[in-house]
Amino acid sequence: MSALGFTIEIFQNEYLPAGAGEVNAIVTVTSAGSTAPGPPATPGAAEIIIVDCSGSMSDPRTKMIQARQATAAAIDAIRDGVAFAVVAGTHEARQAYPDNGLMIADAATRKTAKRAVERLYPHGGTAIGQWLRLARELFETGEETLRHAILLTDGQNLHESTEELAAAIKLCEGYFSCDCRGVGTDWLVDELRTISTALLGTVDIVPDPAGLTADFEAMMTASMAKEVADVVLRVWTPQHATIRFVKQVAPAIEDLTARRTPAAPQAGDYPTGAWGTESRDYHACVDVEPGAVGQEMLAARVSLILNTTSGPQTLGQGLVRAIWTEEEVLSTRINRHVAHYAGQAELAQAIQDGLDARKAGDDDAAAAKLGRAVALAHESGNQGTANLLASVVDVIDPSTGTVRLKARIVNADEMALDTRSSKTVRVKK
Amino acid sequence: MGSPSGTCPECRTPVDGGDNFCEACGWELAVAAVSAGAAPLAACPQCRPSLISADGYCERCGRKAPAGRDHIELGLRGIAGVTDRGLRRHRNEDAMALALTHTPTGRAAVAVVCDGVSTSGHPDQASLAAANRAVHVLTAKLRAGTAGEEASTSAALAADSAVRSLAGQSANPPATTYVSGIVAPIAVTVCWIGDSRAYWLPASSPASARLLTRDDSLAEELAAAGVPAEADAIASPGGHVVTRWLGADAGTPRPHTTRFEPPGPGVLLLCSDGLWNSRPGAGDLAQLAWPRAPGDLPGAAAGLLAFALGAGGHDNITVVLIAVPPGHTGAGTSHRSTPR
Numbered sequence: 001m002s003a004l005g006f007t008i009e010i011f012q013n014e015y016l017p018a019g020a021g022e023v024n025a026i027v028t029v030t031s032a033g034s035t036a037p038g039p040p041a042t043p044g045a046a047e048i049i050i051v052d053c054s055g056s057m058s059d060p061r062t063k064m065i066q067a068r069q070a071t072a073a074a075i076d077a078i079r080d081g082v083a084f085a086v087v088a089g090t091h092e093a094r095q096a097y098p099d100n101g102l103m104i105a106d107a108a109t110r111k112t113a114k115r116a117v118e119r120l121y122p123h124g125g126t127a128i129g130q131w132l133r134l135a136r137e138l139f140e141t142g143e144e145t146l147r148h149a150i151l152l153t154d155g156q157n158l159h160e161s162t163e164e165l166a167a168a169i170k171l172c173e174g175y176f177s178c179d180c181r182g183v184g185t186d187w188l189v190d191e192l193r194t195i196s197t198a199l200l201g202t203v204d205i206v207p208d209p210a211g212l213t214a215d216f217e218a219m220m221t222a223s224m225a226k227e228v229a230d231v232v233l234r235v236w237t238p239q240h241a242t243i244r245f246v247k248q249v250a251p252a253i254e255d256l257t258a259r260r261t262p263a264a265p266q267a268g269d270y271p272t273g274a275w276g277t278e279s280r281d282y283h284a285c286v287d288v289e290p291g292a293v294g295q296e297m298l299a300a301r302v303s304l305i306l307n308t309t310s311g312p313q314t315l316g317q318g319l320v321r322a323i324w325t326e327e328e329v330l331s332t333r334i335n336r337h338v339a340h341y342a343g344q345a346e347l348a349q350a351i352q353d354g355l356d357a358r359k360a361g362d363d364d365a366a367a368a369k370l371g372r373a374v375a376l377a378h379e380s381g382n383q384g385t386a387n388l389l390a391s392v393v394d395v396i397d398p399s400t401g402t403v404r405l406k407a408r409i410v411n412a413d414e415m416a417l418d419t420r421s422s423k424t425v426r427v428k429k
Numbered sequence: 430m431g432s433p434s435g436t437c438p439e440c441r442t443p444v445d446g447g448d449n450f451c452e453a454c455g456w457e458l459a460v461a462a463v464s465a466g467a468a469p470l471a472a473c474p475q476c477r478p479s480l481i482s483a484d485g486y487c488e489r490c491g492r493k494a495p496a497g498r499d500h501i502e503l504g505l506r507g508i509a510g511v512t513d514r515g516l517r518r519h520r521n522e523d524a525m526a527l528a529l530t531h532t533p534t535g536r537a538a539v540a541v542v543c544d545g546v547s548t549s550g551h552p553d554q555a556s557l558a559a560a561n562r563a564v565h566v567l568t569a570k571l572r573a574g575t576a577g578e579e580a581s582t583s584a585a586l587a588a589d590s591a592v593r594s595l596a597g598q599s600a601n602p603p604a605t606t607y608v609s610g611i612v613a614p615i616a617v618t619v620c621w622i623g624d625s626r627a628y629w630l631p632a633s634s635p636a637s638a639r640l641l642t643r644d645d646s647l648a649e650e651l652a653a654a655g656v657p658a659e660a661d662a663i664a665s666p667g668g669h670v671v672t673r674w675l676g677a678d679a680g681t682p683r684p685h686t687t688r689f690e691p692p693g694p695g696v697l698l699l700c701s702d703g704l705w706n707s708r709p710g711a712g713d714l715a716q717l718a719w720p721r722a723p724g725d726l727p728g729a730a731a732g733l734l735a736f737a738l739g740a741g742g743h744d745n746i747t748v749v750l751i752a753v754p755p756g757h758t759g760a761g762t763s764h765r766s767t768p769r
Binding site: 240291293295319 | 476482484486487488489490491492493515516517738741742
């Protein structure tokens with residue numbers, strides 16, 4: 001763990017006009033990863049693949065076949081020494097491999113696991129909460145700290161109540177991370193997003209089962225690159241300050257505001273999950289009591305904390321400052337990092353508002369919101385989101401956001417826009 | 430603050446803790462107050478007893494604790510000085526040094542104010558080195574009976590050497606302005622290079638207060654060449670550019686000196702341009718200093734600082750007031766650094 005290099009950078013305009021109290025800053029956290037040569041040392045990584053085996057997975061027949069192949073590919077991507085298991089999900093949860101607990105991956109166990117996956121067949125209903133509970137129980141049998149699951153489903157959570165699912169999510173929150181994938185178009189974006197958000201994972205649509213193998217392989221490879229589990233952002237704020245929000249803003253928007261747990265006097269922890277060699281941006285917005293002109297105040301101290309068995313370890317720290325000035329040249333200066341991510345957040349919100357309006361049958365409002373989104377995506381160079389938008393609206397002028405809703409919108413395109421709308425681009429160099 | 434015991438900082442001869450000066454070289458060992466920086470505060474002045482974090486902020490209210498040279502007040506009997514970062518600059522590049530000494534004819538009070546040239550390298554070090562060096566040379570010379578003007582010139586040249594020695598191989602050597610004041614039993618002597626100033630503020634009437642120095646600035650040089658005072662070249666910010674300073678890139682220093690015999694009691698004011706930037710007249714400054722001076726010199730200095738901050742605080746501000754005749758006050762020695 002000692003070979004890990006984390007850096008924190010703060011981007012902000014620290015100058016505020018007299019009487020102002022809102023302080024905004026972008027916090028860039030970069031992990032250089034392990035500096036030790038060879039493959040990353042992952043002391044205690046565990047992986048569970050949860051495969052939907054409900055009856056609907058047989059329609060079309062190729063869906064279950066593709067799901068098996070994808071699971072096999074994911075198993076192949078598990079490194080030697082990693083503990084793993086496969087869960088078959090229906091209206092109940094069943095352990096498909098191994099017979100109980102977790103198995104340590106090697107050539108032989110991977111082969112046996114793939115053979116077990118070959119025997120998965122679709123039958124019964126869908127109770128995702130049950131699947132998550134079993135995954136947690138299996139993780140608990142091991143000592144591993146880097147716990148990650150992949151969840152695949154094709155349908156809605158019909159065989160348990162919303163409350164049961166919520167309780168199961170709550171049980172798993174902070175214990176393992178989970179990437180969710182919906183195959184086809186019969187599943188609910190909001191349902192899977194609730195799980196992936198709470199469990200600090202990603203959510204995405206795989207419209208064609210043929211795409212599953214590549215996707216599973218990529219997810220598992222990304223997970224294998226994680227080296228540190230349970231890293232939190234600790235945010236200290238001055239007395240009488242209020243935190244408006246703390247959000248991850250890159251690579252995708254995740255609002256962490258409500259995820260705060262008290263850590264120390266005037267400080268709270270926000271979960272960030274596991275880290276490999278990567279860089280993420282966070283946006284913190286704090287209201288402080290305005291100070292006198294010329295006064296400098298620390299508006300927030302942002303620390304990156306790794307919780308280890310021997311206690312918390314500070315990996316890095318950044319200061320968000322406020323300095324009151326009468327000089328307008330200083331206080332009106334726009335920080336381009338803050339402005340950029342304010343734009344990306346507005347873009348994601350405009351898409352959600354547009355999709356909501358369309359569901360409510362208000363096509364005019366939908367076109368207006370999605371048009372605004374097109375303009376924002378165009379302006380910020382978010383080509384990925386621009387492409388997704390173009391599958392839902394006909395773009396007449398991207399710079400002004402003049403669009404027309406497509407006469408026929410493919411369901412999968414709308415779901416793809418929905419799941420991927422939180423993806424952001426970083427500030428141009 | 431002198432050398433409590435050990436060796437003379439100038440010639441390394443052993444000295445006794447009770448000595449006022451070095452028996453070997455005459456170096457002043459007595460009380461000299463230099464704005465070298467205050468120790469960081471242990472507790473927040475706004476919400477005591479909360480602690481100050483290692484990064485210098487109050488752990489409760491988040492306010493930055495005043496530290497270093499941001500704001501320093503110094504006082505000796507009959508002298509008070511304050512130096513402040515102001516409201517715009519991120520650090521204080523001004524420095525001041527005050528001292529009391531004895532001449533063969535009686536008590537003398539001396540002070541030096543230096544304003545680091547912000548476009549040079551390490552201007553904060555330049556001003557401090559100059560002020561620190563000069564005040565020790567002034568007291569040593571005066572104690573030995575050297576006349577005010579000669580002591581002043583020696584001190585300015587010594588200050589110049591101190592600043593030059595900071596330059597190293599730098600392409601942008603440290604530089605500073607300089608003004609010194611000696612208030613001796615009979616006469617006041619002022620010496621300067623650059624645009625730090627000295628004013629005479631008589632107790633009798635603010636109207637007869639006057640500026641004692643003439644800036645080494647573009648504006649002054651133009652005025653001396655006959656350009657009218659209201660011309661753009663003089664009134665514009667460009668006119669403010671200093672034309673002479675102390676430092677390795679300044680050529681041979683030629684300090685100006687002036688001497689006068691005060692007709693009655695009053696105060697000698699030394700200041701950096703942070704005070705006079707907003708163009709107050711000498712009479713305005715006298716009115717700000719009185720009636721608190723000379724009984725409450727620290728209060729008078731604080732009043733002048735408040736005036737400069739109120740005018741925008743665009744630059745670092747340093748104000749030193751020396752009572753005339755020397756020691757003409759009831760205030761004792763103090764040294765403090767407090768928040769504004």
